[in-house]
Amino acid sequence: MSSISEQHSKDAYITILLNDDYLPGALLLAKTLKKTTENDVILLIDATGLSEKTLELVSEEFDKIIEIEPIISTSEKNLRILNRPDLFKTLTKIAIFDQTDYDFLIYLDCDVLPLKNLNGLFNILKGSNYDIAACAESSWPDIFNSGVLVLRPSKEIFEKLLIKSQELDSSFDGADQGLLNEFFLNKWLRLPYINNVTVNTNLITLENSYEYLPAYNRFHQDIKVLHFIGNKKPWFSRDIENYFTGNLKNFHKLWWEEFDKNYFGYEAGKIFEASSGITPPVITIPGESSSSLQDKYGKEPQAPNLAEEKLVNTWDLDIEEQNNEPILSDEVINEELPPPIFPWEAYRRDPTRVFTEIPEVLKGDFDMEQLNLEDD
Template sequence: MAFITLASNDSYALGALVWAASLRRVGTTKDIAILVTNGVSDSLRNVLPKFFNHIELVNVLESPDPSILEALKRPELNITLTKLHCWKLTQYSKCVFMDADTLVVKNIDELFEKEELSAVSDIGWPDCFNSGVFVFVPSQQTFANLTSLAAKEGGSFDGGDQGLLNTYFSDWATRDINRHLSFIYNMQFASCSYSYAPAFKRFGDKVKVIHFLGSVKPWHYTGSEHANEFIKKWWSMYFSEVHPKIESLSDVGSLSSTIQSMSIQAAADESSVVDDRSASSANWQGQNVPFEVIQKKLDASIQKP
């Protein structure tokens, strides 16, 4: 049994490292595996064995109808069908797929007691499930069926994996209530707001999985009133569990640039002594910038709309 995620570029790969670290932190007993494409740089692929039990290099599966995703203003979802490769991991008897923009805050090993396909309702259309977290059984036949359906017109009603999986597992909404997972296993909120503040106040402490829904991710270090504490959790996990293991990397893509500029600006804001050479170098590892300084910068950044 294993938890599975997907990374198609460096930013999502770093997100996947934080996700894997969060699973380790809550004491999972299951394997942690990742599907990666050639869009992930060699430098990051070299560090993956420090976090994952199994790494599978896969080819990109693109949406046959990207125009739908353009209409949704989410063209970056064009390659989300790539996650269908998870059904080919037949060395595992059962798996839980989780998007790389999720963060586990409490142990969720009990999900392996659920059947295929178990998932949480989508906040946009609750009769559909959100494909950011789901329980499935690897099968070459299911993979073949899904890719065949994806090639057909209308196979995915939204142009991505969620529309496809909801079409294929169309009985999810009516068949078995036990396959409807609690919202605590996939608490979805967009970058702009969280829609039901009273429920968050009542049930928020029971949440087990945070899903950073939408185009703005925690590595963009921005958020809303309710997102603040979760973005802090993500960054705290990054600095405590991921950062020490990848600090030797000289280039990890766009997120490294973000962290570098953030660290340098944080140091400048605190009147830290950073000479031109250290400021211009890839000192994003934070070796000359105390974590407390970076935390202050994060605290200030995530308050911005």
């Protein structure tokens, strides 16, 4: 006999995909979550924005796919101030509150990379009056970043958000973060920043923008979720040396390491074929010149230096023993495979660098003690 309070709540992870461009992010997110949770991993989609190929690929990975009506921004002016006109449909994210089959949801943007088990966050709102928990936006800590959310779905909240979203200039940034913050102003539970460490990919150089590098160095082992905010997403390019600047290169590399652990060869090719407008990864095959590669594949390699010596910087100092390896190993595997169509199919490599503490943490439970929650 079990009382109601003892009953298990129904919880799930959820993300949203609005077009093909974010497909690699969505797939890797699902793969990563599956390693740490038995809960459902749900995908909300705007089917009008997705190709058949994308639909096929996501249906293989997610437990449940829910089609929703896109909600278009009424604040084009504010989106322009944010410099992100591409976010005109992210208000659609409010549909997470409509998923009342679940007691609690952990919402994650497609551009996040979980590094540790997040299951403990399902309990964070239980017994509290809060309907939403999130991390402070690093550039304006009185509001939250909407890329990682813990929420209690509610028809009432969804209806209110929907009505609000239709008002002209309802969102101060033109997108979901502005709307949600206006709605939940001073009514959100603040989670420790390690649950949504934002890597701002819009930075031109580290010198002309503020990033608190000493804190990265001090706390990087505690990071549970990395979030690649801004209009450059890690999967848009495989050119680790040139696409991001400064220590962002390490985060970019980490995303690709995780991707390569999960997808390679033909499968990886299918993903980048489906995600429109994205430069597919290009790998230099040791011993072959760019021009011979070009003859072979009919394509100019765009990152011929990828196999060159790895830069070591502060991020790497404490794991140096794993590190002086080139990003790509020379090892050719599985020679029985059919001849490659794409350059990257020729190679499969083991990760050259891992966060050594992760496997242990992934096995264990989330430590609630460490959350150090405060009521705001």
